[in-house]
Amino acid sequence: MSGIKSTGVPSRELIESTFPSEERRKSGPFAVIECWQEIPCDPCVASCPFHSIADMQNINDLPVIDHSTCNGCGVCIAQCPGLAIFVIDETFGAEDEASIRIPHEFTPLPAVGDTVRALNRDGSFACEAKVIKVRNTKSKTPVIEIAIPARLILDVRAIEPLSRAKNI
Amino acid sequence: MIRECDVLIIGGGPAGLASAREAVKAGCSTVVLDDAMELGGQLVKQTHKFFGSEMEYAGVRGIWIAEKLLDGIAGSPLFTPYLRTTASGLYEDGVVTALFEDREVLKFRPKKLIIATGAMEKTIPFPGNDLPGVYGAGAVQTLMNVYGVMPGKRCLMVGAGNIGLIVSYQLLQAGVEVSAVIEGMDRVGGYWVHASKIARLGIPILTRTTILKALGEEFVTGALIADIDENWQPIAGTEREVDCDFICLAVGLLPLVELFYLAECEMKYVHKLGGDVPLRDATMRTTNPNVYVAGDSGGIEEASSAMVEGAIAGLCSAKSLGAAIPDFDERFARLSDELAELRCGPVGEHIRRGLAECTMEELL
Amino acid sequence: MRIVEHPILKFERGRKVAFTLDGKPMEGFEGEPIASALHDAGVTTLSYSIRHKRPRGFFCAIGHCSSCLMEVDGRPNVRVCTEPLREGMVVKTQSGKGVLR
Numbered sequence: 001m002s003g004i005k006s007t008g009v010p011s012r013e014l015i016e017s018t019f020p021s022e023e024r025r026k027s028g029p030f031a032v033i034e035c036w037q038e039i040p041c042d043p044c045v046a047s048c049p050f051h052s053i054a055d056m057q058n059i060n061d062l063p064v065i066d067h068s069t070c071n072g073c074g075v076c077i078a079q080c081p082g083l084a085i086f087v088i089d090e091t092f093g094a095e096d097e098a099s100i101r102i103p104h105e106f107t108p109l110p111a112v113g114d115t116v117r118a119l120n121r122d123g124s125f126a127c128e129a130k131v132i133k134v135r136n137t138k139s140k141t142p143v144i145e146i147a148i149p150a151r152l153i154l155d156v157r158a159i160e161p162l163s164r165a166k167n168i
Numbered sequence: 169m170i171r172e173c174d175v176l177i178i179g180g181g182p183a184g185l186a187s188a189r190e191a192v193k194a195g196c197s198t199v200v201l202d203d204a205m206e207l208g209g210q211l212v213k214q215t216h217k218f219f220g221s222e223m224e225y226a227g228v229r230g231i232w233i234a235e236k237l238l239d240g241i242a243g244s245p246l247f248t249p250y251l252r253t254t255a256s257g258l259y260e261d262g263v264v265t266a267l268f269e270d271r272e273v274l275k276f277r278p279k280k281l282i283i284a285t286g287a288m289e290k291t292i293p294f295p296g297n298d299l300p301g302v303y304g305a306g307a308v309q310t311l312m313n314v315y316g317v318m319p320g321k322r323c324l325m326v327g328a329g330n331i332g333l334i335v336s337y338q339l340l341q342a343g344v345e346v347s348a349v350i351e352g353m354d355r356v357g358g359y360w361v362h363a364s365k366i367a368r369l370g371i372p373i374l375t376r377t378t379i380l381k382a383l384g385e386e387f388v389t390g391a392l393i394a395d396i397d398e399n400w401q402p403i404a405g406t407e408r409e410v411d412c413d414f415i416c417l418a419v420g421l422l423p424l425v426e427l428f429y430l431a432e433c434e435m436k437y438v439h440k441l442g443g444d445v446p447l448r449d450a451t452m453r454t455t456n457p458n459v460y461v462a463g464d465s466g467g468i469e470e471a472s473s474a475m476v477e478g479a480i481a482g483l484c485s486a487k488s489l490g491a492a493i494p495d496f497d498e499r500f501a502r503l504s505d506e507l508a509e510l511r512c513g514p515v516g517e518h519i520r521r522g523l524a525e526c527t528m529e530e531l532l
Numbered sequence: 533m534r535i536v537e538h539p540i541l542k543f544e545r546g547r548k549v550a551f552t553l554d555g556k557p558m559e560g561f562e563g564e565p566i567a568s569a570l571h572d573a574g575v576t577t578l579s580y581s582i583r584h585k586r587p588r589g590f591f592c593a594i595g596h597c598s599s600c601l602m603e604v605d606g607r608p609n610v611r612v613c614t615e616p617l618r619e620g621m622v623v624k625t626q627s628g629k630g631v632l633r
Contacts, residue, residue, distance in 0.1 A: 005355045006375045008333075008363025037360045038513045040472070041219040043227035059221050060513025079227055081217035082361025105341060107539040123370025139217070139229070140540050158368040163343050163537075203595055205563075205616060210594075215540045229540065252614075254595075270610070288596040298599075300576040300589025307593035307613075315568040316543035318533040342535050386587050387576055424596070 009122045010034060015154050020067035029072025029089035029099075033063045034157075035082060047079035074101050078141035087145075088153050092132075098150040099132055103141050106161035109134055110144060117160035118148055126156045169275070173199045173248070175485055176264060176278030178255045178427060181209020182471045183463025183478035184284035185237040190482030191282075192241045194491040199276060200247075201266050203254040208234030209286055210306065211471065213313040215341070216334055219359075220472035223506055230471065231313075237475070250274065255285075258430040262458065280458055280485040283428060284478060287421035287442065287464040292326070295381045297417075301388030305335040305418035312342045320414035324391045325349040326379050330358035330470075332418030336366045339416075347412050350377040350393055352400060359515070379415070380407060388414050421468045431459045440522030441467030449528050450504060451484035452477055460485050467526070469519055476507045534572055549619040558623075566612035566623060567593070567600055578602050578612060579626040602626050 004010045018032045019025065033044065033053075038060040045053045045063065052070040053063050074087040083103045092099035110116050110131045118129040126148070133145040148156050175191040177184045180202035191198040206212060214230020225233050241247045250268065257265035264276045289304035291297060301320070303311075305327070308319045323344060325336045328351035336346045349366065354375050356363045363373055376396055383390040390413075395406035422443045428435060433446040433454040445467045446454040453460050462481040463474035480503045487496055511519050535543065546562035553575060560569025567578065567590050577587040578600045590600035595614040604610040605622050608630025612623070 004360050004364065006373070008356060008360065008365075008367030008373050010364065034364065035361060037515070039219060039359050039361075039515050040221070040510045040513055041226060042221050043217075046222070047227075058512060059509050060516070081219050081227055082359065083365050084361045105539045107537045119368055119370065121364070121368045123368055123372075139227070141217075142539075157364075161340065161369070164340075164345070204614065231541070270615075288594075289592055291591070298581070298586060298588065300578070300587050303590070304592050304597075307591060310593040310613075311568060311571060312535060313541060315564050316535045316538070316541070316545070317568050317572045318535055319571075341539055343537075387589075 012154050024067045025090050031087050034084045043079050044076050047076045077143045078137040096150050098153050099147050101145045104144045118156045119158040120155045121157040171276045173197045173278050175280045177282045179284035180207040183474040186475040186478030187282045187482035190479050191486045192246045194486035194493050196486045197246050200249045201253045213309040224472035282460040282481050284462045285424040285465040287423050290420045292419050299382050301414045305331050305416045322412045324410050324412040325416045327418035328356040333358040333362035346371045347410050349373045351375045423465050431456045436526050438522045438525045440518045447526050452481035473510050551621040553623045560617045563616045566615050566617050569617050582628050
């Protein structure tokens with residue numbers, strides 16, 4: 001057995017399946033919910049100020065997001081107990097650039113303008129990335145927005161904790 | 169002196185506190201015994217956000233939930249907690265004895281007893297599993313999240329269930345490295361989101377892998393691991409050393425059921441629930457009409473369902489004492505529905521099957 | 533070693549108190565379990581087993597497994613994972629079953 005069930009690493013195809021249409025992707029930031037297992041959990045539904053995540057008939061239902069009303073505000077990122085929601089913005093920066101917002105519960109937090117090490121979904125080094133925004137939340141799940149090459153939007157899903165990056 | 173009370177709850181964790189809240193709300197004098205220094209049971213070390221729905225505080229970190237459960241009852245004259253108090257005996261006349269701070273014996277005579285003692289960690293056999301540095305995953309969580317002490321520098325996590333995955337993440341948060349998470353099954357047992365959380369931070373999850381040996385004489389200095397075949401036998405030639413200075417075992421929990429035996433509750437071994445558990449009905453009553461069960465002591469599950477079970481046990485024990493609960497039917501139905509919904513998905517299947525073995529339509 | 537910075541938690545520690553381990557001076561925070569103060573100081577062997585005299589550390593840290601029994605102020609078989617540390621405690625590594633004095 002391979003893939004997310006045995007390694008925790010989702011395949012590119014699985015990640016891509018949560019992406020909206022090409023047209024929607026070019027129109028602004030959008031949330032992707034990387035939650036593919038029916039588990040009893042529903043805080044994302046209530047977290048969305050635009051009701052873009054459909055009500056669940058059953059708490060084990062998979063979340064379904066309506067990308068036509070999701071404006072990529074990112075409120076859901078810090079509300080997901082599984083830290084499985086990211087917001088991607090392909091309209092950010094130059095043609096070959098994009099940004100991704102990532103939940104990052106590590107200390108110390110990077111600061112805007114810092115260069116951090118962006119990691120792929122399997123934890124390998126992806127690229128160096130500039131921090132665009134740092135938003136701390138009451139529930140202590142800070143959300144960090146970083147600029148990445150557009151070609152890496154299916155891959156980059158984490159930021160190397162600074163405490164650890166020092167030792168590498 | 170024998171202390172009288174309506175409801176005595178043994179265990180002040182999520183199940184016990186949820187029971188206490190319902191019993192106090194119904195006007196019952198309620199005593200909670202707990203052997204720890206503070207209430208909350210294992211919630212006090214759960215730094216992650218809970219799953220479930222609003223009723224179980226989904227999205228709230230476990231460490232903040234105990235406080236919420238105590239909201240509204242902490243100052244009530246009907247609520248009396250005893251900390252550092254270990255229940256030690258249960259007698260035919262209904263008296264419960266407890267040892268306070270290892271020095272004073274207290275006696276209680278409750279009308280109803282709710283046993284919410286939780287669980288303890290299992291171990292697995294391998295040479296060196298008794299060395300200092302081989303810790304239960306929950307123990308490591310306690311040490312670092314409650315007392316702020318680093319368990320070591322580099323961990324080998326054994327078991328990729330939710331506890332193994334969550335504690336691995338929490339180790340990283342505390343600044344401790346995790347060499348790998350190993351798992352005997354061919355898949356992670358915990359939620360995939362927990363697995364992804366650590367995978368993307370570079371912790372490898374190695375399925376079909378087992379620990380052969382803890383290395384070291386006085387303390388763990390490493391571990392020997394190997395791949396296993398379909399029959400769970402190590403495959404020759406795959407042995408390799410893992411760099412670690414402690415080993416965490418997250419290989420399952422065992423319900424703490426001694427008190428049910430003392431209360432002569434009818435018990436049954438249910439593999440899917442982790443061990444021997446008491447038979448119970450939908451109100452969480454056991455075969456002893458004065459004894460109720462709630463939480464992991466009745467079968468290993470999640471804290472979210474433990475809280476709902478606790479609420480049911482508290483509500484129903486109060487009702488059985490004749491407490492006036494005008495909206496009892498409605499509340500009982502709502503809690504039962506909530507519990508059924510938490511368990512109805514694919515990840516709840518083994519719980520449903522386990523419970524089918526020990527839940528009675530009607531008790532004798 | 534103590535955790536200094538943590539993304540979620542703030543550790544409220546009691547005052548520093550002195551105690552002894554097998555006669556050696558030690559330090560810890562009042563009210564924390566004896567085992568946590570010892571672990572912070574790098575002491576992980578708490579007792580030696582009854583028959584084979586193998587080293588024993590804590591295992592469950594919540595008072596259930598009896599792997600951490602030590603002699604505290606003359607009292608044997610104290611579960612140091614749940615016993616709060618007090619000023620001046622005399623803690624001894626226990627070997628075997630412990631002796632009541």
